[in-house]
Amino acid sequence: MAISIGPINLENNVILAPMSGVTDMPFRRLVKRQGAALVISEMIASQALIRESRKTLKMIMKTPEEFPMSVQLAGCEPEAMAEAAKLNEDLGANIIDINMGCPAKKVVNGYAGSALMKEELKAAKIIEATVKAVSLPVTLKMRTGWDDNSRNAPQLAKIAEDLGVKMITVHGRTRCQFYNGRADWDFIAEVKNSVKIPVIGNGDVKTEEDAKTLLEKSQADGVMIGRGAYGRPWFLNQVSHYLKTAQKLPQPNxxxxxxxxxxxxxxxxxxxxxxxxxxxxxxxxxxxxxxxxxxxxxxxxxxxxxxxxxxxxxxxxxxxxxxxxxxxxxxx
Incomplete structure (x- = not known):
């Protein structure tokens, strides 16, 4: 199943998740060569990018073979997010992804990442500023909510769509779950039903069958794979092939x-x-x-x-x- 993110058409519906310390340029290139539809950078702090530290600039370096490559930004200030997004556009990014899903304490304590799901008005200002700053498609990655008592992903997805976001990715856990328990693939369907733009499901996809079940339960348009690709850069291609043909590709010898x-x-x-x-x-x-x-x-x-x-x-x-x-x- 192909997916369109604004004017960008993906060849399939299997996407590599942004992962800090993992999705650097060498890993993204390798996974892209193996058949991923879209690869996303490590999470980049907007303020660090504006300061243009050498380490941060290296994190957003890309090559033509990665196309389309998305840069994920995190931050809590609309102006900084807008400036960082514009800088990435100037540096050749194809898509800007806003992080509202990272559960790490150092990110949340800075009122960024999944902490923004607790403040929909602030989240909306960040989304609006980022979308207006660039001509590129802007996407959003989030969790189901902050905790079980505030699973507001459907409402936030609708806000994002109305502000011009072109695709939503939902990790099927709350922030307070971190990576414990099981991802709630059924709840992602509530997000899918709240918007008309593509919705991607994420969380606990370790086998081809997992991907198929996630899509069936969530009715999502595609699947994003993170930890399931550890040591298996070929796994996304295996998933894509299985979703298309119901046949499994062999493991590399x-x-x-x-x-x-x-x-x-x-x-x-x-x-x-x-x-x-x-x-x-x-x-x-x-x-x-x-x-x-x-x-x-x-x-x-x-x-x-x-x-x-x-x-x-x-x-x-x-x-x-x-x-x-x-x-x-x-x-x-």
Missing amino acids: IFAMKDIMIEHYQEMLSHHGGEYGVRLARKHLGWYSKGLPNSADFRSKVNLMDDADQVLSFMTQFFDQCIDKELSRMAA
């Missing part, structure tokens, strides 16, 4: 996994630099190795390594050992 992981690692080093790139890569290496023979030992050792070449040699050795075991199994 160990040879393909090795190539993907090494490519990802090297792109992280190139983008972030050796020392910082190695630190950021550790979590990805852990996710890639999950379920493989001796993966716990691999993770414990690689997490202590700081030298980029040493890490590359060790991960190559680890995967070569996995390949040898697979070849022995196939020959038996």
Whole structure:
């Protein structure tokens, strides 16, 4: 199922979620190459972007192959959000996404992220200022509400639509749930019924069947995948294929996994630099190795390594050992 976000038409309805410390340019490029319809940057603080810190500007760097690429902004001041959105438009962003779903305390304590769901008037001012500041499509990501007593996502979605937002994404939990319990996919249907613009469902999609069930229960137009893509940049393509054909694509074999992981690692080093790139890569290496023979030992050792070449040699050795075991199994 194709989705239109203003003038931008997506090739399918499976989207990569914005994830702090994860959806940097190397990961976005990799997931996009694997078949995601849309990739979204890490959450960017609007004030930090206005100050144009080197780290923040690196977070919004993009490449043509990522098109369409969305930049997610967070903030509590309409003027700052508008200025940050305009800056991103000037830097070549294709879509601006407003974060009203982040549950992190440091974000909420600054009255941004999901804290804005408690103040609909303030949220509306931020949305209005952002939409008016740019000619790009503006989207909104939020939760079902602050807590079980204030699940106001349908009302806020309608406000956003009336102010010009072109797509809504709903994570099926309240802020107070953080990531505990189960995402309420049924409640997302209430948001879908309140607006005419596309609605995307998010939360707990770890298998192809999860995506299908989410869409059936929520009646959403598409699915956004976050943690389900950890160590599986190919997962979004598997979901898209399954939704179209009801057939599952096979998992990448160990040879393909090795190539993907090494490519990802090297792109992280190139983008972030050796020392910082190695630190950021550790979590990805852990996710890639999950379920493989001796993966716990691999993770414990690689997490202590700081030298980029040493890490590359060790991960190559680890995967070569996995390949040898697979070849022995196939020959038996």
